[in-house]
Amino acid sequence: xxxxxxxxxxLPYEFFSQxxxxxxxxxxxxxxxxxxxxxxxxxxxxxxEMIFRRVxxxxxxxxxxxxxxxxxxxxxxxxxxxxxxxxxxxxxxQRGLVQRVTALNRFIHDVYHDQEIIKAGIVPLEQIKGNAxxxxxxxxxxxxxxxxxxxxxxxxxxxxxxxxxxxxxxLEDNLRVPSGVSYMLENRKMMMRLFPELFSLHSVxxxxxxxxxxxxTLRASAPATSAEPTVVVLTxxxxxxxxxxxxxxAQQMGIELxxxxxxxxxxxxxxxxxxxxxxxxxxxxxxxxDDFLDPSAFRPTSTLGCAGLLDVYRQGHVTICNAVxxxxxxxxxxxxxxxxxxxxxxxxxxxxxxxxxYMCRNKDDLAYTLANLKDLVVKEVHGAGGYGMLVxxxxxxxxxxxxxxxxxxxxxGYIAQPTLSLSSCPTYVESGIAPRHIDLRPFVLSGKTxxxxxxxxxxxALKEGSLVVNSSQGGGTKDxxxxxxxxxxxxxxxxxxxxxxxxxxx
Amino acid sequence: xxxxxxxHLFWMSRYTERAENTARMLxxxxxxxxxxxxxxxxxVGWQGxxxxxxxxxxxxxxxxxxxxxxxxxxxxxxETNPSSIVSCLKAAxxxxxxxxxxxxxxxxxxxxxxxxxxNRMLRSGEFEADPGQFFEWVKFRSHLSRGVTVGTMLMDxxxxxxxxxxxxxxxxxxxxxxxxxxxxxxxxxxGAASEKDQEYDFYHWSAILRSVSGFEIYRKVxxxxxxxxxxxxxxILRPDMPRSLHASLRAVVENLAQVANDQSSDTxxxxxxxxxxxxxxxxxxxxxxxxxxxxxxFLDRVNSLGGRISRDFLVPAGV
Numbered sequence: 001x002x003x004x005x006x007x008x009x010x011l012p013y014e015f016f017s018q019x020x021x022x023x024x025x026x027x028x029x030x031x032x033x034x035x036x037x038x039x040x041x042x043x044x045x046x047x048x049e050m051i052f053r054r055v056x057x058x059x060x061x062x063x064x065x066x067x068x069x070x071x072x073x074x075x076x077x078x079x080x081x082x083x084x085x086x087x088x089x090x091x092x093x094q095r096g097l098v099q100r101v102t103a104l105n106r107f108i109h110d111v112y113h114d115q116e117i118i119k120a121g122i123v124p125l126e127q128i129k130g131n132a133x134x135x136x137x138x139x140x141x142x143x144x145x146x147x148x149x150x151x152x153x154x155x156x157x158x159x160x161x162x163x164x165x166x167x168x169x170x171l172e173d174n175l176r177v178p179s180g181v182s183y184m185l186e187n188r189k190m191m192m193r194l195f196p197e198l199f200s201l202h203s204v205x206x207x208x209x210x211x212x213x214x215x216x217t218l219r220a221s222a223p224a225t226s227a228e229p230t231v232v233v234l235t236x237x238x239x240x241x242x243x244x245x246x247x248x249x250a251q252q253m254g255i256e257l258x259x260x261x262x263x264x265x266x267x268x269x270x271x272x273x274x275x276x277x278x279x280x281x282x283x284x285x286x287x288x289x290d291d292f293l294d295p296s297a298f299r300p301t302s303t304l305g306c307a308g309l310l311d312v313y314r315q316g317h318v319t320i321c322n323a324v325x326x327x328x329x330x331x332x333x334x335x336x337x338x339x340x341x342x343x344x345x346x347x348x349x350x351x352x353x354x355x356x357x358y359m360c361r362n363k364d365d366l367a368y369t370l371a372n373l374k375d376l377v378v379k380e381v382h383g384a385g386g387y388g389m390l391v392x393x394x395x396x397x398x399x400x401x402x403x404x405x406x407x408x409x410x411x412x413g414y415i416a417q418p419t420l421s422l423s424s425c426p427t428y429v430e431s432g433i434a435p436r437h438i439d440l441r442p443f444v445l446s447g448k449t450x451x452x453x454x455x456x457x458x459x460x461a462l463k464e465g466s467l468v469v470n471s472s473q474g475g476g477t478k479d480x481x482x483x484x485x486x487x488x489x490x491x492x493x494x495x496x497x498x499x500x501x502x503x504x505x506x
Numbered sequence: 507x508x509x510x511x512x513x514h515l516f517w518m519s520r521y522t523e524r525a526e527n528t529a530r531m532l533x534x535x536x537x538x539x540x541x542x543x544x545x546x547x548x549x550v551g552w553q554g555x556x557x558x559x560x561x562x563x564x565x566x567x568x569x570x571x572x573x574x575x576x577x578x579x580x581x582x583x584x585e586t587n588p589s590s591i592v593s594c595l596k597a598a599x600x601x602x603x604x605x606x607x608x609x610x611x612x613x614x615x616x617x618x619x620x621x622x623x624x625n626r627m628l629r630s631g632e633f634e635a636d637p638g639q640f641f642e643w644v645k646f647r648s649h650l651s652r653g654v655t656v657g658t659m660l661m662d663x664x665x666x667x668x669x670x671x672x673x674x675x676x677x678x679x680x681x682x683x684x685x686x687x688x689x690x691x692x693x694x695x696x697g698a699a700s701e702k703d704q705e706y707d708f709y710h711w712s713a714i715l716r717s718v719s720g721f722e723i724y725r726k727v728x729x730x731x732x733x734x735x736x737x738x739x740x741x742i743l744r745p746d747m748p749r750s751l752h753a754s755l756r757a758v759v760e761n762l763a764q765v766a767n768d769q770s771s772d773t774x775x776x777x778x779x780x781x782x783x784x785x786x787x788x789x790x791x792x793x794x795x796x797x798x799x800x801x802x803x804f805l806d807r808v809n810s811l812g813g814r815i816s817r818d819f820l821v822p823a824g825v
């Protein structure tokens with residue numbers, strides 16, 4: 001496979017090659033790295049792990065117990081080498097993200113109202129009706145600002161196009177409860193703590209205001225009747241794998257972190273139980289799946305939600321973020337239609353690329369897929385977390401044959417895509433610094449406007465050659481830098497003027 | 507504040523305080539064990555310690571005969587014993603984790619670090635190598651925890667529920683300690699003892715005082731030799747003794763007043779009555795009616811107060 005790296009123009013490379021073969025926006029980092037003593041990375045990594053443990057930045061692994069007594073909590077592996085994106089690339093990606101998420105929200109609204117896109121023959125009706133994520137309860141329901149996916153996590157990879165130039169491709173849209181943003185924030189904090197000098201050498205766009213933007217988005221989504229909306233985060237509880245993130249975001253926004261047992265519905269409104277009696281809630285940032293939200297409407301055994309919540313929601317007396325039923329738009333079987341959605345709703349050409357996708361529900365695509373299994377990535381339409389997928393070039397004959405049977409048995413449950421040569425990024429692993437494959441998840445916020453902080457969460461597949469970046473499957477994370485072209489100069493000026501105004505203000 | 511949040515905060519503080527008091531009681535028994543004493547006396551000491559926490563059945567089922575080593579193990583590192591130090595520190599940390607967003611970073615990191623450290627210490631054999639040092643460490647982690655709480659938390663409901671938990675637990679633990687330690691020597695409480703017994707008594711009472719950091723305080727307050735009734739007075743009635751029932755109850759009442767809601771007036775009244783009894787009580791009256799009976803009743807009332815706080819604020823029934 002063609003090797004394609006973020007830092008180097010050519011692989012394999014020699015380290016400290018003194019600026020040769022290095023992409024411009026990594027030159028300063030490379031020069032800095034060359035000056036560091038040999039055991040620096042190891043020391044800093046130990047320091048980072050100690051801090052993460054003490055702060056308790058962990059994710060839960062079910063049914064496991066560590067030998068050090070920390071039970072089922074694991075540290076998410078954090079890599080010390082940043083993933084750097086030049087500002088001009090980010091600007092175009094950002095435009096593409098706003099465009100894509102806007103179209104997706106329009107699509108969800110359309111699906112639950114007039115279904116123009118189906119009438120226009122662009123998306124087949126059975127793709128909606130047959131979709132388990134379609135919620136008939138949402139048909140005709142009006143939601144504030146007509147926004148359904150308030151927080152969208154769009155997974156993006158960089159890979160060579162036909163001309164061999166680096167290009168960004170959207171791999172997947174996550175419109176239900178995308179997670180990982182707390183790692184984006186904590187990774188930056190950690191990098192600034194471990195390598196302050198790097199931040200004076202580079203002008204890295206800040207991300208720390210994400211919780212502010214999120215709160216603004218949530219408040220902007222409150223029912224029109226609430227002047228001072230009460231916003232809460234709804235978590236499944238402390239044994240959920242993303243609990244740290246739920247607690248973190250609630251704390252950063254200064255709002256309550258509630259569980260289903262804290263909520264109840266009365267007289268058409270939703271309340272939480274407090275030490276001073278019931279308090280009405282206007283916006284719920286839920287980190288609980290649709291199925292568990294309301295035992296009287298969805299899964300009756302759920303203890304994670306609140307009985308009657310859906311009715312209150314349908315009456316517009318509470319806003320649920322993301323809305324119920326967004327899954328209809330982030331399904332892998334809907335993904336191939338997104339470029340057409342953009343053209344249909346916005347009349348624009350898509351800025352971000354989709355990966356070419358074969359839908360096995362189509363006869364021709366199925367035939368092509370079956371004939372080329374060894375070269376393709378085949379994904380279950382409803383799979384997530386890196387499960388239920390076949391990476392052809394990295395699989396054994398048996399695995400391929402097993403998948404062939406599964407695809408033949410249920411063609412509409414699968415899609416196939418060419419195996420992209422995902423870009424790699426230098427990563428500090430057991431054997432030293434080596435290239436590992438990465439992706440990027442920016443978090444797009446939609447309220448009255450669509451906005452985001454620069455960058456997102458970079459995930460890295462720590463296993464050599466692996467393309468799977470999910471934390472449940474041995475993935476790690478990196479800090480993501482959107483780098484102003486001006487480099488250190490503009491930052492130095494900013495720092496100076498700030499200290500001047502401070503001293504004169506005293 | 508969410509009722510569930512208040513509940514976690516309240517119990518987080520109770521478990522932290524309980525771990526400290528368990529360490530204090532184990533420490534005093536361990537230190538006394540280093541003095542020359544008969545096997546029978548030592549046995550009574552360890553038995554008393556188990557009975558304080560109502561753990562004799564659980565212990566006997568597991569270890570049978572009461573002996574120092576097994577009791578210490580049971581009370582320090584046995585995760586199946588909900589009152590062991592490791593269980594209390596774990597419960598404190600789990601409660602903290604459930605509401606970490608409500609705590610300051612410093613408070614959360616203190617609880618988390620304590621838990622990580624205790625696991626490390628128990629695994630590496632540091633406790634067995636020097637139990638005294640270990641107990642000291644548990645006490646200091648508790649001091650740190652309290653200090654970082656009052657030093658960093660916003661003075662709002664969250665803090666009040668934490669403080670209420672601390673002091674309610676302390677009132678309970680001190681009452682149990684006094685009950686058991688006085689029970690052990692009830693036979694010669696007022697009687698004239700032999701010279702040898704008097705010497706033993708000095709160590710017995712001074713050890714109790716030390717277990718509540720009250721030895722120097724006793725000297726300062728009474729400027730007298732150590733007498734059992736004064737020890738009892740200090741630990742029950744003195745308003746200025748930080749671990750006395752009086753001081754603990756006063757702190758409960760103060761914090762309760764801060765969080766009062768529409769339905770808590772009767773709870774406040776009960777707490778106020780209990781405090782008034784301590785404010786106006788006299789040690790000779792208490793001893794005349796019987797210390798054990800007095801403390802049993804006190805523990806019942808503290809227990810019922812805990813139940814009321816729970817019902818009024820933490821786990822409200824129905825809608």
